[in-house]
Amino acid sequence: MGIHGIVEGKKQWRAHMARVKALPPDYQVVYKEMQKYFFKVGPVGLADGTLLTGVLDFFEAGAADGTRVLALVGHDIAAFCDDLVKDSPTYAEIHQESLRTEGGASGQD
């Protein structure tokens, strides 16, 4: 399960990171910082792999066009990230919701 399960298993994860390493340096910087941000925020798209592989596909295309990364995504990387996950809940939100409902159901609140 989860992020490394995503991309189901270690081997795919390594292949994923190898693609990252093949990006131009400016793209690598932005990708890696974005990934760390997503690990903290925990949007659900992390688990099925669509979020990170989607970003990677997009970056590979941009790099192939010879576009600089900041020209591709703008200077506000955080805004770009938040936009990407705007309509998907986070694990934290799901967790909080379950605390509310399960806690309530067992009459513990």
Place this chain on the structure above:
Amino acid sequence: MEGALAVDDLTEMLKGTLEGCVLEIIGGEETYGYAITRRLNELGFADVVEGTVYTILLRLERNGLVQVTKRPSGMGPPRKFYALNNAGREEVARFWTKWEYLSSRIDKLKEGGR
């Protein structure tokens, strides 16, 4: 480009309408993210970057409004091309109805009417 007056900070105002603009552009012909961005830039929305269009395209795809086809490209990896499906065409029509309503109300406000 129209409007020499300060139109360099449209980002906030554009936010709600950009998705409709992208749908309209896709409705014209099957196209891809880079071309959509260029088209918007040429229209005068200079601040729109490909990343913004990418997030919109993702959303359109997730909401089932577009048909996506991967095609090989001259440079680099295959590109995703987007065309409207029926739901997408209905969405564009809804967008223009809403836009006409909104702009007519705002015009009226400006003219001092009620």
Place this chain on the structure above:
Amino acid sequence: MRFWETVTGSDLTRDWTAFEVRAAALPDDHRAAWEQIKAHLFPYGNFTGRNLMPILDAALGLLEQTAAEGQGVQEVLGDDIAGFCAALAGGEGARTYRDRWREQLNRNVARKLARLGG
């Protein structure tokens, strides 16, 4: 780990074992941070260990990546691990932390791109 077996059932122990294998490969500092993160997240897991798993998975991913990049634990988690963990789980201060992470992201990108000489 017994806690998980009793609270959430044995189907999760497989995931749990996989976590521990990954954690064992971390450098000392990062592995110590992992222990602390677990300790801080447990109180949040009373009813819902299952929902905590993806959060732990992401936290472990974060530690793995920072270790691979040679980034220190403190730089990532800050001084207040309890606060950081509460934020990971969406608890108190989550919003403040998200703003902080957002700023951190943009600042790190700007700094690292400048270092590239872009």
